[in-house]
Amino acid sequence: MALPVAEWRGRAARLWAALDPALRERLAAASLHDAVRLGCDLLRTEEEAALAQLCHRAATDKKPEAASWYREQGNREFKRGRYQAALRLYSKVCLEDIARAESHGYPDRLLPKVLLRKAECLLCLGRLQDAQDILRVLESKIALDGVMTTHLTRLKKLSQLKVKLGEKERCPEPAQEACGGIQGKPEIWEENSRISGASSSLGLGFDAERGRHLVASQDIVPGQSLVKEEAFVSVLCPGESLPLQDGDTAWDTGATNADLYCHRCLRQLLASVPCQGCSYAKYCSQDCADMAWQQYHRTECSLGALLLTLGVFCHVALRTVLLAGFAEVSRLVAWSHCGDKSLQNPEASCKPLSEAADAGAGSRGVPGCDSNGRYQSSYQALFHLLPHAEQHSPEHKFLCTLTVVAICKQLQAAGLEAAVLSQESPQQQPKPKTCENTSDGLSPELKTVAEAMLRHVLQLQCNAQAITVMQELGPGDGAVVDKKPVRLATAFFPVLSLLNHSCCPNTSVSFSGIAATVRASQPISSGQEVFHCYGPHWCRMRVAERQQLLRQYFFECRCPACLEELESGVKSVVSIRNSFCCPKCQAQMQGEEDILCCSNEACATSTSRDHLSGRLQDLQHQIKKALGLLRVGKADQAIKMLLKCQMDAGTFLSPEHLLMGEMEDHLAQVYATLGKWQEAARHLKKSIEIVEMHHGPLSVETGHELFKLAQILFNGFAVSEALSTIQRAEGILSVHFGPQNAQIQELQEMKACLSELPRNILQRT
Numbered sequence: 011m012a013l014p015v016a017e018w019r020g021r022a023a024r025l026w027a028a029l030d031p032a033l034r035e036r037l038a039a040a041s042l043h044d045a046v047r048l049g050c051d052l053l054r055t056e057e058e059a060a061l062a063q064l065c066h067r068a069a070t071d072k073k074p075e076a077a078s079w080y081r082e083q084g085n086r087e088f089k090r091g092r093y094q095a096a097l098r099l100y101s102k103v104c105l106e107d108i109a110r111a112e113s114h115g116y117p118d119r120l121l122p123k124v125l126l127r128k129a130e131c132l133l134c135l136g137r138l139q140d141a142q143d144i145l146r147v148l149e150s151k152i153a154l155d156g157v158m159t160t161h162l163t164r165l166k167k168l169s170q171l172k173v174k175l176g177e178k179e180r181c182p183e184p185a186q187e188a189c190g191g192i193q194g195k196p197e198i199w200e201e202n203s204r205i206s207g208a209s210s211s212l213g214l215g216f217d218a219e220r221g222r223h224l225v226a227s228q229d230i231v232p233g234q235s236l237v238k239e240e241a242f243v244s245v246l247c248p249g250e251s252l253p254l255q256d257g258d259t260a261w262d263t264g265a266t267n268a269d270l271y272c273h274r275c276l277r278q279l280l281a282s283v284p285c286q287g288c289s290y291a292k293y294c295s296q297d298c299a300d301m302a303w304q305q306y307h308r309t310e311c312s313l314g315a316l317l318l319t320l321g322v323f324c325h326v327a328l329r330t331v332l333l334a335g336f337a338e339v340s341r342l343v344a345w346s347h348c349g350d351k352s353l354q355n356p357e358a359s360c361k362p363l364s365e366a367a368d369a370g371a372g373s374r375g376v377p378g379c380d381s382n383g384r385y386q387s388s389y390q391a392l393f394h395l396l397p398h399a400e401q402h403s404p405e406h407k408f409l410c411t412l413t414v415v416a417i418c419k420q421l422q423a424a425g426l427e428a429a430v431l432s433q434e435s436p437q438q439q440p441k442p443k444t445c446e447n448t449s450d451g452l453s454p455e456l457k458t459v460a461e462a463m464l465r466h467v468l469q470l471q472c473n474a475q476a477i478t479v480m481q482e483l484g485p486g487d488g489a490v491v492d493k494k495p496v497r498l499a500t501a502f503f504p505v506l507s508l509l510n511h512s513c514c515p516n517t518s519v520s521f522s523g524i525a526a527t528v529r530a531s532q533p534i535s536s537g538q539e540v541f542h543c544y545g546p547h548w549c550r551m552r553v554a555e556r557q558q559l560l561r562q563y564f565f566e567c568r569c570p571a572c573l574e575e576l577e578s579g580v581k582s583v584v585s586i587r588n589s590f591c592c593p594k595c596q597a598q599m600q601g602e603e604d605i606l607c608c609s610n611e612a613c614a615t616s617t618s619r620d621h622l623s624g625r626l627q628d629l630q631h632q633i634k635k636a637l638g639l640l641r642v643g644k645a646d647q648a649i650k651m652l653l654k655c656q657m658d659a660g661t662f663l664s665p666e667h668l669l670m671g672e673m674e675d676h677l678a679q680v681y682a683t684l685g686k687w688q689e690a691a692r693h694l695k696k697s698i699e700i701v702e703m704h705h706g707p708l709s710v711e712t713g714h715e716l717f718k719l720a721q722i723l724f725n726g727f728a729v730s731e732a733l734s735t736i737q738r739a740e741g742i743l744s745v746h747f748g749p750q751n752a753q754i755q756e757l758q759e760m761k762a763c764l765s766e767l768p769r770n771i772l773q774r775t
């Protein structure tokens with residue numbers, strides 16, 4: 011959740027409504043500096059007490075489950091330097107998870123998958139012998155069941171693990187990365203001399219209309235990397251419910267992203283290193299735990315419940331300030347106070363703490379650039395992202411002010427002020443500060459921190475970048491892996507933020523841990539602006555919805571898709587394709603009002619929109635039920651139900667409706683779990699047709715569907731068709747995600763596996 015919990019928002023709203031109108035006006039017009047000062051007076055002990063109450067609900071200590079008990083014990087051993095014991099206990103953590111899965115009535119056909127997971131865990135823990143043993147059990151089980159009842163995907167995984175095991179035995183732990191993984195073609199990459207993390211084929215532009223923006227300085231080809239940037243700061247979003255709810259395994263029951271990913275580097279956790287001080291923060295390694303502690307967690311650790319209650323934006327704001335270091339924060343806050351900001355450059359104009367000479371050229375004068383005119387992924391650049399302080403509603407600004415003041419007061423009360431102020435900045439040594447409490451409760455230093463945090467919270471509304479990961483969905487029996495992007499963290503990327511929005515962007519963004527890569531998704535010729543889609547894409551929403559969503563960014567989109575739909579009155583493709591059709595003659599239904607009429611004049615049927623929307627809802631409900639049946643292993647019933655849904659949908663939805671495609675996709679999944687590969691492929695191809703129509707044949711969405719089709723054909727031994735589908739999927743996905751992407755690697759492994767298939771297996775089909 012980006013914003014504070016509803017109760018706290020409600021409290022702030024009531025407080026705001028009860029304020030003297032003159033004071034409301036003063037607050038509305040106040041600078042960030044004055045807002046914090048006023049906020050300190052307005053946050054009463056009443057509110058603080060209420061907040062403390064709310065925090066109890068978000069308690070960061072969880073029930074002592076077996077897994078977490080083992081984890082804590084492991085930690086204790088680790089601290090004593092008893093690594094062997096610790097290792098064993100850590101391994102218990104994930105073995106415990108598997109045991110939980112088994113005790114939840116794991117169907118026997120999934121056993122090989124669990125065994126594979128076990129082997130993987132052991133491998134990661136360096137328990138090579140144990141991993142070997144499990145692989146041997148697995149192999150004998152497969153030999154017993156016969157090749158044909160075992161999915162090729164599993165055989166492939168098994169052989170991968172054997173290779174990894176071999177590598178681990180040959181080379182010691184630290185060199186693991188160097189020898190693991192298949193190396194794709196190296197990408198051509200030349201970094202821009204003026205913008206860190208950007209390609210040399212881009213230039214930085216700045217004007218009143220577009221603000222800062224990136225322009226192609228030479229012709230760019232699809233798939234070319236344009237920006238590679240690590241988040242300046244990122245915070246894992248804890249509350250996001252897991253898509254694994256759709257899976258049939260109890261493996262992840264009760265787990266959230268906060269249990270599955272490293273809180274610092276966002277890598278997936280197999281066995282985690284928890285924080286010593288709280289039960290919330292978990293890391294992939296002792297290194298990450300130590301780094302996080304040193305950089306920010308020693309301040310955040312005891313505030314876990316408060317930060318969860320007040321939302322991810324405030325948490326990002328606090329961590330930003332901690333990462334930047336107090337010296338840098340106070341330098342930039344002081345700069346923001348001085349009147350003449352015509353140069354927009356804290357190094358060049360009024361320099362309270364900097365002696366830097368005004369030696370810049372070229373992009374000098376572009377906000378956020380350093381004294382050499384270079385734009386870096388730094389705190390200075392981040393500080394210059396627009397907070398749009400005048401455009402936020404006064405009430406929202408008040409909520410944010412009250413919230414950051416509450417956090418700072420808590421920092422002071424918990425005796426953490428010294429930790430905040432001594433947080434070293436990368437460039438500057440900390441200056442020892444004397445912490446003295448003033449009458450309204452916050453020291454001048456913490457007021458500076460609060461002011462910077464307020465700025466960051468306001469900036470986040472326009473500049474927060476979601477970090478997403480591809481998470482496995484669907485019946486995870488390993489035959490066909492369906493992956494969807496899921497929001498994992500909220501972050502600031504100062505360079506990525508240079509990209510303006512378009513509803514029909516010419517780039518695509520992907521993530522690996524906290525690193526983002528922007529790639530051209532189509533040819534971009536020299537001189538054209540490079541755009542990124544903030545969310546509202548023309549294929550997914552009609553113009554009115556998009557403009558509504560874009561209002562939070564304080565601009566009106568003038569992209570070609572918006573202009574065309576707005577000015578020429580062209581109906582959006584979304585509304586045409588996702589329309590209702592006439593129950594009598596199947597022609598498209600028309601009308602913007604409550605009553606829809608058949609577009610076929612001879613037919614003249616009319617129906618209320620509410621009636622059709624109601625049917626659509628019922629249908630979606632039925633589809634959910636069918637998926638529920640699939641989850642509990644009743645595939646035959648699921649098929650019957652989905653086929654009935656399809657019949658029903660055909661009487662009132664346009665044949666191109668996205669839901670029509672989704673049903674085909676679900677049917678393909680069900681047939682795949684039954685090993686009926688031909689049926690599965692037939693349905694998936696229909697789904698692909700519809701996805702292509704909506705998103706385009708070269709879109710990420712089509713790429714994902716082709717990836718699934720490749721797996722189905724692969725499992726069904728449809729060798730030549732599988733090979734051509736792999737080729738197509740590879741072509742599309744590598745443009746969006748680059749050659750190192752896990753899905754691309756998997757496609758290549760499938761290709762290799764098919765070409766090595768022994769003749770006798772092929773002849774058996």
Ligand SMILES: [Zn+2]
Nearest residue numbers: 272275294298
């Ligand atoms: Zn990590």
Ligand SMILES: [Zn+2]
Nearest residue numbers: 285287288311
């Ligand atoms: Zn902690």
Ligand SMILES: [Zn+2]
Nearest residue numbers: 513567569572
């Ligand atoms: Zn637009």
Ligand SMILES: [Zn+2]
Nearest residue numbers: 592595608613
């Ligand atoms: Zn009709």
